[in-house]
Amino acid sequence: GENVEQHPSTLSVQEGDSAVIKCTYSDSASNYFPWYKQELGKRPQLIIDIRSNVGEKKDQRIAVTLNKTAKHFSLHITETQPEDSAVYFCAASIRNNDMRFGAGTRLTVKP
Amino acid sequence: DAGITQSPRYKITETGRQVTLMCHQTWSHSYMFWYRQDLGHGLRLIYYSAAADITDKGEVPDGYVVSRSKTENFPLTLESATRSQTSVYFCASSEGGGLPGGQYFGPGTRLLVL
Numbered sequence: 001g002e003n004v005e006q007h008p009s010t011l012s013v014q015e016g017d018s019a020v021i022k023c024t025y026s027d028s029a030s031n032y033f034p035w036y037k038q039e040l041g042k043r044p045q046l047i048i049d050i051r052s053n054v055g056e057k058k059d060q061r062i063a064v065t066l067n068k069t070a071k072h073f074s075l076h077i078t079e080t081q082p083e084d085s086a087v088y089f090c091a092a093s094i095r096n097n098d099m100r101f102g103a104g105t106r107l108t109v110k111p
Numbered sequence: 112d113a114g115i116t117q118s119p120r121y122k123i124t125e126t127g128r129q130v131t132l133m134c135h136q137t138w139s140h141s142y143m144f145w146y147r148q149d150l151g152h153g154l155r156l157i158y159y160s161a162a163a164d165i166t167d168k169g170e171v172p173d174g175y176v177v178s179r180s181k182t183e184n185f186p187l188t189l190e191s192a193t194r195s196q197t198s199v200y201f202c203a204s205s206e207g208g209g210l211p212g213g214q215y216f217g218p219g220t221r222l223l224v225l
Contacts, residue, residue, distance in 0.1 A: 032211040043216040089153055093211040096142045101153040
């Protein structure tokens with residue numbers, strides 16, 4: 001089955017700096033790559049996603065890039081703010097029933 | 112987010128007891144999922160359901176039972192709870208269809224097995 005690896009496990013940045021989280025996947029058939037943000041004690045929330053027919057997608061300060069050849073995708077957050085502090089999860093999926101998640105990245109934005 | 116709810120939010124039980132976690136969604140989503148979240152493991156799929164009366168195993172199904180008699184409900188039962196089942200359980204739903212899409216999570220149930 002699909003295996004998703006996520007790096008780094010923790011990331012600390014200064015407010016206003018950019019943050020990049022990277023994920024790799026193993027199954028070349030995966031075609032859907034969502035990112036979730038989970039604040040402490042809360043549920044994971046979908047923040048952005050990308051499909052395999054698109055190389056990049058942007059939504060305000062967040063963007064996701066996908067390299068199908070290398071089987072990796074990344075989350076980019078620009079102009080970070082303290083409220084961006086959370087755990088971020090990447091995931092990869094071929095079908096609705098087969099979403100595999102990375103282990104998560106704890107992002108801390110220092111004011 | 113109020114479209115998917117879980118109950119109870121917190122549960123303490125003892126080893127060997129049966130526990131049922133409830134999940135209800137109001138979006139009429141076809142797919143529903145149960146995940147457990149443990150430190151260092153991210154989210155792992157326990158069971159999923161593509162429609163009423165259709166369920167199947169995920170990555171870590173042992174010790175769990177599910178049913179889906181109605182589209183909106185997807186209860187998860189621990190038949191004989193063990194300490195290793197102490198975890199945070201999230202229910203999720205998605206629209207389904209031909210391509211995978213975003214899953215929307217409930218608020219979670221924190222389960223402690225003593």
